[in-house]
Amino acid sequence: MSDATTQQEKFPFGIASVSIGEIERRVPPGEAPPLPPNNRLAFIGKSVPRFDARAKVTGASRFTVDVKLPGMLHGRLLRSPHPNARIVSIDTSAAERHPGVRAVHVVTDIVGRAVEQVPETDPPQPNGVRLPRALYAGAPIAAVAAVTPDAAAAALALIKVEYEVLPFVVDLEEARDPNAPVVFRSAVAGSGFAGGVAAGAEVAQQGNVRGPSRIGTRGDVTKGFAEAEVTVEGEYRTQVQTHCCMETHAAVADWHADGLTVYLSTQFTAGVRNELAAAFGLPRNRVRVLVDAMGGGFGSKSGAGTYVRAAIALSRAAGAPVRVVHDRHEEQVDSGNRPATFQRLKIGAHRDGRLSAISLYTYGTAGTATGAGVGNFAQATYECSNFDSEQYDVFINAGPACAMRGPGNTPGAFALEQAVDELAEKLNLDPLALRDRIDASPVRREERRIGAERIGWSRRHTPGADTGTIRRGIGVAQSLWGANVQTNASCEVRLMRDGSVELRSSVQDIGTGIRTVLAQVVAEELGLTPQAITLRIGDTDFPAGPPSYGSRTTASITPPARNAAYKIKQKLLEVAAPKLGVAAGALDLRDGRVFVRAEPARGLSFREAAALLRTDAISAFASRSDDYGGFRRAMGDAALAQNDLGGVQFAQVAVDTETGIIRVERVVAVQDCGRPINPEQIESQVQGGVLMGLSYALYEDRILDRPTGHVLNADLEHYKIAGPRETPEIDVVVLENYQGESATDAYGIAEPANIATAPAIANAVYNAIGVRLRQLPMTPAAVLAALGRAPYGG
Amino acid sequence: MRPFEWIEAASSAEVTAAGATTVADAMVMTNGHRKVSDPTVVKAGGIDLLDLMKEELLQPRRIVNLRGIAGLDKIAGQEGGRLRLGALATVAQLAVDPLVRPYAALADAARNAASPQIRNVATLGGNLLQRPRCWYFRSVHHHCVRKGGETCFAFGGENQYHAIFDHRGCAIVHPSTLATALVAFDARIELTDAAEAKRETALEEFFVLPTRDPHRENDLRAGEIVSAVLLPKLAAGARSAHLKQAEKESFDWPIADVAVVLEADAQGLCRRASVVLGAAAPVPHRARSAGGGAARQAAQ
Numbered sequence A: 001m002s003d004a005t006t007q008q009e010k011f012p013f014g015i016a017s018v019s020i021g022e023i024e025r026r027v028p029p030g031e032a033p034p035l036p037p038n039n040r041l042a043f044i045g046k047s048v049p050r051f052d053a054r055a056k057v058t059g060a061s062r063f064t065v066d067v068k069l070p071g072m073l074h075g076r077l078l079r080s081p082h083p084n085a086r087i088v089s090i091d092t093s094a095a096e097r098h099p100g101v102r103a104v105h106v107v108t109d110i111v112g113r114a115v116e117q118v119p120e121t122d123p124p125q126p127n128g129v130r131l132p133r134a135l136y137a138g139a140p141i142a143a144v145a146a147v148t149p150d151a152a153a154a155a156l157a158l159i160k161v162e163y164e165v166l167p168f169v170v171d172l173e174e175a176r177d178p179n180a181p182v183v184f185r186s187a188v189a190g191s192g193f194a195g196g197v198a199a200g201a202e203v204a205q206q207g208n209v210r211g212p213s214r215i216g217t218r219g220d221v222t223k224g225f226a227e228a229e230v231t232v233e234g235e236y237r238t239q240v241q242t243h244c245c246m247e248t249h250a251a252v253a254d255w256h257a258d259g260l261t262v263y264l265s266t267q268f269t270a271g272v273r274n275e276l277a278a279a280f281g282l283p284r285n286r287v288r289v290l291v292d293a294m295g296g297g298f299g300s301k302s303g304a305g306t307y308v309r310a311a312i313a314l315s316r317a318a319g320a321p322v323r324v325v326h327d328r329h330e331e332q333v334d335s336g337n338r339p340a341t342f343q344r345l346k347i348g349a350h351r352d353g354r355l356s357a358i359s360l361y362t363y364g365t366a367g368t369a370t371g372a373g374v375g376n377f378a379q380a381t382y383e384c385s386n387f388d389s390e391q392y393d394v395f396i397n398a399g400p401a402c403a404m405r406g407p408g409n410t411p412g413a414f415a416l417e418q419a420v421d422e423l424a425e426k427l428n429l430d431p432l433a434l435r436d437r438i439d440a441s442p443v444r445r446e447e448r449r450i451g452a453e454r455i456g457w458s459r460r461h462t463p464g465a466d467t468g469t470i471r472r473g474i475g476v477a478q479s480l481w482g483a484n485v486q487t488n489a490s491c492e493v494r495l496m497r498d499g500s501v502e503l504r505s506s507v508q509d510i511g512t513g514i515r516t517v518l519a520q521v522v523a524e525e526l527g528l529t530p531q532a533i534t535l536r537i538g539d540t541d542f543p544a545g546p547p548s549y550g551s552r553t554t555a556s557i558t559p560p561a562r563n564a565a566y567k568i569k570q571k572l573l574e575v576a577a578p579k580l581g582v583a584a585g586a587l588d589l590r591d592g593r594v595f596v597r598a599e600p601a602r603g604l605s606f607r608e609a610a611a612l613l614r615t616d617a618i619s620a621f622a623s624r625s626d627d628y629g630g631f632r633r634a635m636g637d638a639a640l641a642q643n644d645l646g647g648v649q650f651a652q653v654a655v656d657t658e659t660g661i662i663r664v665e666r667v668v669a670v671q672d673c674g675r676p677i678n679p680e681q682i683e684s685q686v687q688g689g690v691l692m693g694l695s696y697a698l699y700e701d702r703i704l705d706r707p708t709g710h711v712l713n714a715d716l717e718h719y720k721i722a723g724p725r726e727t728p729e730i731d732v733v734v735l736e737n738y739q740g741e742s743a744t745d746a747y748g749i750a751e752p753a754n755i756a757t758a759p760a761i762a763n764a765v766y767n768a769i770g771v772r773l774r775q776l777p778m779t780p781a782a783v784l785a786a787l788g789r790a791p792y793g794g
Numbered sequence B: 001m002r003p004f005e006w007i008e009a010a011s012s013a014e015v016t017a018a019g020a021t022t023v024a025d026a027m028v029m030t031n032g033h034r035k036v037s038d039p040t041v042v043k044a045g046g047i048d049l050l051d052l053m054k055e056e057l058l059q060p061r062r063i064v065n066l067r068g069i070a071g072l073d074k075i076a077g078q079e080g081g082r083l084r085l086g087a088l089a090t091v092a093q094l095a096v097d098p099l100v101r102p103y104a105a106l107a108d109a110a111r112n113a114a115s116p117q118i119r120n121v122a123t124l125g126g127n128l129l130q131r132p133r134c135w136y137f138r139s140v141h142h143h144c145v146r147k148g149g150e151t152c153f154a155f156g157g158e159n160q161y162h163a164i165f166d167h168r169g170c171a172i173v174h175p176s177t178l179a180t181a182l183v184a185f186d187a188r189i190e191l192t193d194a195a196e197a198k199r200e201t202a203l204e205e206f207f208v209l210p211t212r213d214p215h216r217e218n219d220l221r222a223g224e225i226v227s228a229v230l231l232p233k234l235a236a237g238a239r240s241a242h243l244k245q246a247e248k249e250s251f252d253w254p255i256a257d258v259a260v261v262l263e264a265d266a267q268g269l270c271r272r273a274s275v276v277l278g279a280a281a282p283v284p285h286r287a288r289s290a291g292g293g294a295a296r297q298a299a300q
């Protein structure tokens, strides 16, 4: 990038708690000047209270489930009662005649699940349409729109479906048997992201087993293990976890003469707009997707699911808006989940701790989707030149998985971080000392140092040394996650003649607080308060924003927000300059004033300056430029920054050796996200990540009934989630890690905050009781079983 | 949920006049035939009833609301030292009422049940009569023995939350946490029928094992309502406690709970121990040998 159009600039560089130096970067034209460290800024780096806090707690926020349009109908989906069935015939005539029914739709496409490459061989319906097989109990079959939810539900019962019930398999182990019922009759296409990394497209498939993918394989593991002086090997199992969004999947579709408007609880308005335009044959400018407040997504609301398409089809047929909202059953069964995995992990090391080989063999199930891999955690976290992986997807008759907070790396870390702990013990090394040796990241080193101090690592006893009924222990684990950036991310900043400022982008606030963050960034640049900035987001009529998945929202949209604000600033200074009799370059903006830098008392108020505008409003557009140091790689709209994100978490647990109950007493989470923009909001993200990780570690487990193929706990009663009384003290530390990579130098936090919690708890449990639990969730029954095998008092 | 008719009852006679059946009967279907068609059922707090209706496991034609019956929520001492707990007293009330406090195991059990929101609405009668939580029973896709079907899916299925005692024919655990404590106190239940006639029976006997009838958990008859639960006078020096163990503390059902009532004599020696296990069997399970053992041990 060192061509004539770029210029050289000096940026702060380094970790604030260690030392901040400088780095020179070549910067493309139009970028705002380098931002000093947070301690020299007014709003960036300050915990500005979240804009929507009051609305959220008073119930004023408008979620998609709250959207009510005139004449709106209520849609409901008919779902398969069988885990595997062919639809022989479907008769909707009685449902169509039911009072209050306005439209009936038969589902022909199911999105989210893997797609067979060989065309459907089942005979078509009398009208020539081929219907997909119902591949899991709860698979969508048809949908009804009616004037009331009750009428819609009653009409569903009138749809006559003749099923040919087929054998099925819902157990991961049974499905691997070559004689097991086959979920997909031909090879499937696609590479799901539920495992974090897309498996190669051309992989073999036999029965229900697809693979292997050999992601990350390098060097020579045979040689590596031959050189190893110490090896550890273990088998780990993780369960299916569901997203459990507080706001279930929800859409209100309005097909009208001008096109299509969809109110959607979504993590990616712009992406869904594009998807729907293609699916319904509309130009993109005729499709509008909107979301105001949103109650969680965690990866499950990235695209336009089958229910959204059904809502649209119903709206088109009925000529009225149609609302489709999943109930909790549908949410648990058919809106995505984190795949279950089996991992066999072997690590070889030299006496001094250096790793000589890592070998990872895994299989897992994403139900009827692909992508049950375990991410790049084992491959990328520690230095090791010989790495070998063999990863398989196993299909079962269950709802398709999708990405979920830290996909792949979350189960991956559960295995690797325990294996590293085990290795440390075998090497007679402290687990932190071993990591200091094998982890090249200076950021993680600092995180270990800070966390060790805060948890009181020095008082950690040797594993199993505690006695008595309640035994305590401390454990540590690391997290690693790619720093993602969406280059297709843009916004517009507008200044009106009355001094009002707004930012417009389709970026959505999924509850993480990007509204507030963007206001901070724009306010900083324009010398206004964040409260003075109006945010118009979550609407595809505005410039295309990034998705809110892959922890990339802040990284992608804050640099263009600052650059657009910077352009507005320059324009405003130019307008004010003649009035103040100086060149624009001699002016600056702060505290709601335009002033002469050399003579701060001389100036105009921001409003007075804005009143000088020639037109009613001016506007500046900016899109995400590349990271100044370049990306590691870029694929389409998405790019990966040079340095990974991560964190180190420490857990302190108390294990009741009589009941087997594990109580997490304290978690210290030290995380990094480049330049923190709003520390309190980041802290909330980390707390959420820790809670989700704790809940994954101890409680959550989707239970599929082997004999009948149904999810037995498709509710929040028997699907157990950590509640207030399970919440430990969570101590969050966020590094300021300056890298001089963009106009804000900010990266993401949500996913890295989730990855280390379960293994940190597992390592703490080991430290407490001297027995390792290699399976999730770590239930009381699992603890007691483990203790029964242990050399323990009784 | 299906549309239904709503009736406000002011007295138990009106309930009977409405022709109420038990929810247990209303949920039985054999060979495609419902035992009761277009049932009328009664509602107290409605926590369980609404759950069953939302899941379309129960589709009543009419609902009789008991909440308007005056005096049915009273907690009052009786002649002879018995304590009378009105069937409409809420679980939250039981947790804090000063008259209940001496029956510590009951107050504990009330505090330990469900969540604050549920306790504020749930009633004593409804709590004792709530249907089991077996996930097959609660699934429209599983027509099991308890609903008039042929199969108990818990056998050979996912039964980690099921009974370890007396599970022949059906392996539910009784869902009521209050019942564990009440049976330990030898409580009696008072039922009122059409003619306002009352019958009283030991609560322990009121509950029904699946071997006797797998379709119902208790001996409630059509047209009857529970009017009260009666606690015997507490022996001097009696002490009691209830413990609930769940997999997690917030908002979870017990995987085991136990109520213990110990009666001591003037010397402070234990004369009688009543130990009842909850979440262990289709009815509150009296641990006879543990109770006897505790009494003997203390006596020695």
Ligand SMILES: Cc1cc2nc3c(=O)[nH]c(=O)nc-3n(C[C@H](O)[C@H](O)[C@H](O)COP(=O)(O)OP(=O)(O)OC[C@H]3O[C@@H](n4cnc5c(N)ncnc54)[C@H](O)[C@@H]3O)c2cc1C
Pocket: A717, B023, B024, B041, B042, B043, B044, B045, B046, B047, B048, B049, B050, B066, B087, B088, B091, B112, B113, B114, B115, B118, B121, B122, B123, B124, B125, B126, B127, B128, B129, B130, B131, B175, B176, B177, B178, B224, B225, B226, B227, B251, B252, B253, B254
């Ligand atoms: C998440 C959750 C957790 C829970 N945890 C626990 C727990 O730990 N322990 C526990 O014990 N319970 C628990 N419960 C259950 C809850 O306590 C019961 O559902 C509640 O007590 C029922 O009382 P109700 O007054 O709402 O009954 P309703 O729903 O009104 O009635 C229940 C049944 O009793 C019948 N009925 C009610 N009153 C009378 C009467 N006076 N005469 C005749 N018939 C009557 C109704 O017809 C119906 O069949 C939990 C519930 C939930 C949702």
Ligand code: SF4
Pocket: B132, B134, B135, B136, B137, B144, B145, B146, B147, B151, B152, B153, B154, B155, B162, B169, B170, B171, B172
């Ligand atoms: S345990 Fe009882 S309620 Fe559960 S499936 Fe068996 S018969 Fe039905």
